[in-house]
Amino acid sequence: MIETEAEKKTKKVYGEVYIDRERCKGCSFCVEFCPPRCLELDKAYNAKGYHPPVLARPDECNGCDLCGLYCPDFSIFAVMVKKDGRGVS
Amino acid sequence: MHADPSGVLTGKHYLDGNHAACEGALAAGCRFAAGYPITPSTEIVERVAARFPFMGGTFIQMEDEIAASIAIQGAVWAGKKAMTVTSGPGFSLMMEHIGLAAITETPCVFFNVQRGGPSTGLPTLPGQADMMQARWGSHGDYEIIALSPQSPQECFNIAIDAFNLAEQWRVPVLVMMDECVGHMTERVIIPKAETIEVTERRWTKKKPSDYKPFEPGPDLVPDMAKAGDGYHLFVTGLTHDERGYPVMNWQAQEKLVHRLVNKIRLATDKIVRFEEEDIEGADVVVVSYGITARVARRGAELARQKGVKVGRLRLVVVWPFPEKRILELASKVQAFVVPEMNYGQMVLEVERAAKGKTNVVCVPHGGGEVHDPQVIADAIIRAAKRSS
Amino acid sequence: MNDKQENPVNPYLRLDRMPSIWCPGCGIGTSVNCFARAITQSKIDVKKLAIVSGIGCTGRVSGYLNFDSFHTTHGRPIAFATGLKLANPELHVVVYSGEGDLIAIGGNHFIHAARRNIDILVVCVNNFVYGMTGGQVSPTSPEPATFTTAPYGQFEEPFNLAYLADSCGAVYIARWTTFHVRQLAKSMRDAFGKKGFRFIEIIAPCPTLYQRRNRLGDGLDAMRYYKEKSVVKNGAETKSLRIDFQSEITVGTFVDRERPTFLEAMNNRFQKALGDKYTPYPLGPSHQPKSQPQAQASA
Numbered sequence: 001m002i003e004t005e006a007e008k009k010t011k012k013v014y015g016e017v018y019i020d021r022e023r024c025k026g027c028s029f030c031v032e033f034c035p036p037r038c039l040e041l042d043k044a045y046n047a048k049g050y051h052p053p054v055l056a057r058p059d060e061c062n063g064c065d066l067c068g069l070y071c072p073d074f075s076i077f078a079v080m081v082k083k084d085g086r087g088v089s
Numbered sequence: 090m091h092a093d094p095s096g097v098l099t100g101k102h103y104l105d106g107n108h109a110a111c112e113g114a115l116a117a118g119c120r121f122a123a124g125y126p127i128t129p130s131t132e133i134v135e136r137v138a139a140r141f142p143f144m145g146g147t148f149i150q151m152e153d154e155i156a157a158s159i160a161i162q163g164a165v166w167a168g169k170k171a172m173t174v175t176s177g178p179g180f181s182l183m184m185e186h187i188g189l190a191a192i193t194e195t196p197c198v199f200f201n202v203q204r205g206g207p208s209t210g211l212p213t214l215p216g217q218a219d220m221m222q223a224r225w226g227s228h229g230d231y232e233i234i235a236l237s238p239q240s241p242q243e244c245f246n247i248a249i250d251a252f253n254l255a256e257q258w259r260v261p262v263l264v265m266m267d268e269c270v271g272h273m274t275e276r277v278i279i280p281k282a283e284t285i286e287v288t289e290r291r292w293t294k295k296k297p298s299d300y301k302p303f304e305p306g307p308d309l310v311p312d313m314a315k316a317g318d319g320y321h322l323f324v325t326g327l328t329h330d331e332r333g334y335p336v337m338n339w340q341a342q343e344k345l346v347h348r349l350v351n352k353i354r355l356a357t358d359k360i361v362r363f364e365e366e367d368i369e370g371a372d373v374v375v376v377s378y379g380i381t382a383r384v385a386r387r388g389a390e391l392a393r394q395k396g397v398k399v400g401r402l403r404l405v406v407v408w409p410f411p412e413k414r415i416l417e418l419a420s421k422v423q424a425f426v427v428p429e430m431n432y433g434q435m436v437l438e439v440e441r442a443a444k445g446k447t448n449v450v451c452v453p454h455g456g457g458e459v460h461d462p463q464v465i466a467d468a469i470i471r472a473a474k475r476s477s
Numbered sequence: 478m479n480d481k482q483e484n485p486v487n488p489y490l491r492l493d494r495m496p497s498i499w500c501p502g503c504g505i506g507t508s509v510n511c512f513a514r515a516i517t518q519s520k521i522d523v524k525k526l527a528i529v530s531g532i533g534c535t536g537r538v539s540g541y542l543n544f545d546s547f548h549t550t551h552g553r554p555i556a557f558a559t560g561l562k563l564a565n566p567e568l569h570v571v572v573y574s575g576e577g578d579l580i581a582i583g584g585n586h587f588i589h590a591a592r593r594n595i596d597i598l599v600v601c602v603n604n605f606v607y608g609m610t611g612g613q614v615s616p617t618s619p620e621p622a623t624f625t626t627a628p629y630g631q632f633e634e635p636f637n638l639a640y641l642a643d644s645c646g647a648v649y650i651a652r653w654t655t656f657h658v659r660q661l662a663k664s665m666r667d668a669f670g671k672k673g674f675r676f677i678e679i680i681a682p683c684p685t686l687y688q689r690r691n692r693l694g695d696g697l698d699a700m701r702y703y704k705e706k707s708v709v710k711n712g713a714e715t716k717s718l719r720i721d722f723q724s725e726i727t728v729g730t731f732v733d734r735e736r737p738t739f740l741e742a743m744n745n746r747f748q749k750a751l752g753d754k755y756t757p758y759p760l761g762p763s764h765q766p767k768s769q770p771q772a773q774a775s776a
Contacts, residue, residue: 016482018482018484020484023495023496025496025500025501025502026501027501027502027503027695027696027697028502028697029502029507029696029697029700032697032700032701033656033700050501066658066659068484068485068510069507069510069511069514069658069659069662070507070510070655070658071506071507071510072497072499072502072503072504072505072506072507072509072510073495073496073497073499073506074484074486074487074490074495074506074510075484075496077482077484077485077486079482120564121560121563121564123559123560142747142751142755143754143755145756145758147563147564147743147758149559149563149739151556151559151589152585152586152589153585155553155556156553156556156559156585156586156589157556159549159550159553159556159557159560160556160557160559160560160563161560162549162557162560163529163547163556163557163558163559163560163561163562163564164560164561164563164564165560165564166545166547166561167560167561167562167564167565167568168564168565169564169565171560171564185550186550186553189549189550315565316527316545316547316561316565316568317524317525317527317545317565317567317568318524319524320545321543321544321545321546322545322546322547323491323539323540323546323548324546324547324548325539325540325546325547325548326548326549326550327548334491334494334540335540335548
């Protein structure tokens with residue numbers, strides 16, 4: 001989904017994604033099933049030769065953590081963060 | 090520590106071996122049993138099913154022996170003492186899980202009331218043909234402890250010993266009865282609970298952060314924990330390290346197997362048990378176990394009447410085998426005579442342990458009936474003649 | 478991205494054994510993720526949680542989950558779990574294994590534990606193949622997929638696992654694919670709140686041996702197929718839940734009923750037969766009356 005700059009300014013909650021690049025096996029579930037499609041496979045390799053994901057469009061991440069739920073290797077998860085820096089439970 | 094009185098039927102009883110074995114297990118503190126009906130062992134679990142409800146025990150008749158032999162291991166890891174009961178065909182089915190108990194060092198007791206084999210064989214008649222299977226039946230290298238009672242009273246006593254040995258050495262322990270001992274009715278005296286010594290499980294004193302389930306103590310036996318106490322146990326049948334984590338290389342294999350095997354082998358002197366009669370100055374020693382030992386006693390009497398100096402050695406703990414004693418006697422006697430209700434199983438151990446120093450005579454029997462004592466006597470007499 | 482944040486499922490994992498042996502795109506890890514979320518949401522005492530698994534790729538789950546883990550022999554985790562639960566009813570016992578382990582070699586234990594209503598949760602990952610041993614046919618393999626032991630294509634009738642569980646009396650039966658992560662986590666959470674023999678079938682990809690050998694792409698392709706071809710039909714007749722090769726997959730919660738568990742029935746019977754002489758055997762926390770269910774949290 002594409003937001004206008006005005007919408008982005010008023011958004012109170014966004015997502016932060018944490019990726020364990022070396023644990024990832026490049027299966028692409030997270031990329032495929034991220035609803036706003038803000039993940040992409042990195043062109044770079046990790047040590048094992050897999051392409052881990054990167055958060056290509058961080059502004060669009062809403063912290064739903066579907067990527068975390070899909071990951072078979074527990075190497076990605078997202079948290080919802082309030083714009084003032086405090087986390088969302 | 091002493092037996093829990095709720096399981097001790099103190100008094101003078103007239104019981105068959107199967108019933109006595111059940112009472113022994115209860116006295117030892119067994120509170121979980123899983124079994125599958127198989128002649129001639131079924132009475133043990135029948136009595137357990139009737140007695141358990143009065144002492145907080147659970148009995149479940151599982152769908153097959155494979156299930157029974159592993160359900161008891163689940164119960165052990167939940168914290169209870171557990172046993173299963175079977176005969177030949179079921180014993181064969183249980184082999185995989187005896188190996189599992191050995192590699193996971195799960196203390197549990199298996200009763201095998203032996204019958205004529207192989208296969209379906211002679212369900213209602215005695216045999217002693219599972220003795221080697223008891224030692225070698227599962228795949229891989231491992232050690233077990235096996236005992237052989239010769240009377241209903243001994244079924245009671247040895248059942249308690251079996252549980253105690255299992256807890257002390259963290260091994261599966263096999264009670265190798267036979268249909269004759271199981272179904273013969275004799276006087277059984279069950280003492281007061283406070284006089285019965287029961288070995289408590291070797292619970293670890295360590296906290297979860299320091300505890301490793303397979304870290305051995307000085308006797309090569311690890312201390313134990315149970316599920317539900319926050320120990321994050323990892324128990325696997327795969328070759329594992331001290332944390333219980335599978336490690337797939339030859340070094341881990343060597344380390345683990347070496348300890349599992351030596352745990353018993355190096356403690357053989359502490360574990361073996363046998364009874365001797367008239368050994369001093371004997372020319373021929375009859376080595377026997379189980380019901381055959383009682384028949385052999387008569388056979389020895391008959392041979393003595395013909396002038397042979399006969400001694401008797403009765404194996405109570407059959408595995409580990411008392412190699413040392415046999416070797417010692419081998420240089421003193423002219424022959425060992427080994428009657429057994431099989432076509433030569435423990436006799437192979439006697440031969441091996443004797444290291445060729447003396448004659449070893451096998452008195453085999455296909456099973457189905459105990460030996461005729463005269464047959465044993467004749468073998469003793471022949472053995473004495475041959476050597477003189 | 479700062480490193481201070483830890484993956485919330487980390488405490489449930491044996492981190493020193495990561496990464497797992499599962500192939501890229503294997504669905505087992507995804508199912509474990511859902512399981513971990515379900516545990517957090519259901520608020521069960523994880524100290525009392527025991528995982529029992531058998532042999533196979535899914536059997537490795539117990540090794541990666543940091544609870545009391547029991548990795549038993551092939552086909553027998555349900556029998557082991559029976560002993561574990563009956564000896565200590567305080568434990569929450571979960572059997573987590575594959576369809577080959579639980580239904581082929583373990584079939585006998587499966588049907589009897591269900592019949593007896595032993596209070597365990599059985600999570601069965603069904604990937605239609607024996608993966609660990611290199612891709613042999615399994616009881617759910619559909620015609621005409623090929624396997625190393627069915628090189629010209631499977632021709633046997635596949636088992637309908639939900640139907641089997643239903644006919645044996647399981648009190649909770651659900652099936653989801655690894656695409657349905659939220660529903661799966663919820664199902665697992667619901668199952669934690671019930672007592673008796675609960676069965677959750679999880680359709681998962683085996684990219685290396687099922688997908689690849691049958692030219693179906695990889696794990697992602699399987700997930701896309703699940704997304705496209707799954708139909709949610711809660712309460713559907715279990716008889717209708719057959720899965721054929723790349724066919725429609727009916728998912729949902731199919732059975733949710735109550736009947737006395739093994740221990741309840743045992744206590745009942747002994748009380749009737751023995752009266753005051755019998756002290757009831759403890760049933761454990763799963764048999765205690767439930768408080769209001771947790772509101773569905775964000776996962």
